[in-house]
Amino acid sequence: MLFAAVFVLLAVAPSAFGGGRTSAQASLLQAVNAARAAHGLRPLRLDAALDRAAGAHSAEMLRGNDFSHGDFAGRMASFHLAGSLGENLAWATGSAANARLIVHMWLTSAEHRANLLRPGFHRIGLGFARGTFLGQGNATVVTADFGS
Numbered sequence: 001m002l003f004a005a006v007f008v009l010l011a012v013a014p015s016a017f018g019g020g021r022t023s024a025q026a027s028l029l030q031a032v033n034a035a036r037a038a039h040g041l042r043p044l045r046l047d048a049a050l051d052r053a054a055g056a057h058s059a060e061m062l063r064g065n066d067f068s069h070g071d072f073a074g075r076m077a078s079f080h081l082a083g084s085l086g087e088n089l090a091w092a093t094g095s096a097a098n099a100r101l102i103v104h105m106w107l108t109s110a111e112h113r114a115n116l117l118r119p120g121f122h123r124i125g126l127g128f129a130r131g132t133f134l135g136q137g138n139a140t141v142v143t144a145d146f147g148s
Contacts (some may be wrong), residue, residue, distance in 0.1 A: 004043040024099075025051075027125045028142070032124065035107060039117050047147060051126025053079040054143040057087075058127035059076075062141045065134060067091060084148035089141075091133055097140035115146050117147060134144035137141035 025046065033043035053075060061067055069087055076085055078089035090102045115121070127147040133139035 002034040002124070005072040017079050022128070023130045023133040024093055024140075028102065028126050028144070029124065032144070033038055039107075041119055042122065044124040044146070047123035047125055050123055050147050051127070052125070053081060054125035054127030054145040056127065057145075058129040058141045061089075061091075062129035062131050062133055067134065067141070071131060073118060081145075081147060084118075084120055084138040086118065086121065086146040088112050088115050088137055088144040088146075091141045091145075093095060093136045093139045097142075099139075103141060115144075117135040118146065120148050 002011065009145070029046060030046070032045075036043060056079075057075060060070075069089065072085075072087060076082070088106055090105065091097075092102065103116070106116050123146070125147075126144075127143040129141045131139060133141055
């Protein structure tokens with residue numbers, strides 16, 4: 001089972017760079033950047049502030065049992081993020097919660113694809129939360145926040 005949601009771009013000013021990687025982040029970042037490379041685009045780099053925002057949102061969705069972007073603009077502002085921003089969401093259970101399937105699903109949706117392949121995006125934050133979600137055990141909730 002794999003689900004996704006996308007948020008259209010919002011123009012808002014710049015954030016800090018940096019951030020470490022978990023195994024899940026590394027896998028998804030690699031899959032995202034492979035898709036970008038296949039379309040002649042530069043790779044995205046992890047951004048610490050976008051990572052914090054994405055992680056907090058995934059945790060909040062899991063905690064609230066709610067799959068939505070919520071107040072995207074307000075959330076980005078609360079993390080002091082600005083510039084051109086976008087967001088893709090996904091959740092899956094079991095083996096469907098893998099980077100390759102998530103990126104494939106995003107590429108088959110016009111809105112997700114637009115964020116993933118936007119040439120003006122150079123940074124990304126990736127958030128993951130695991131647990132029971134919307135009645136499904138062994139679920140992984142993913143937030144990808146993109147920035148210029």
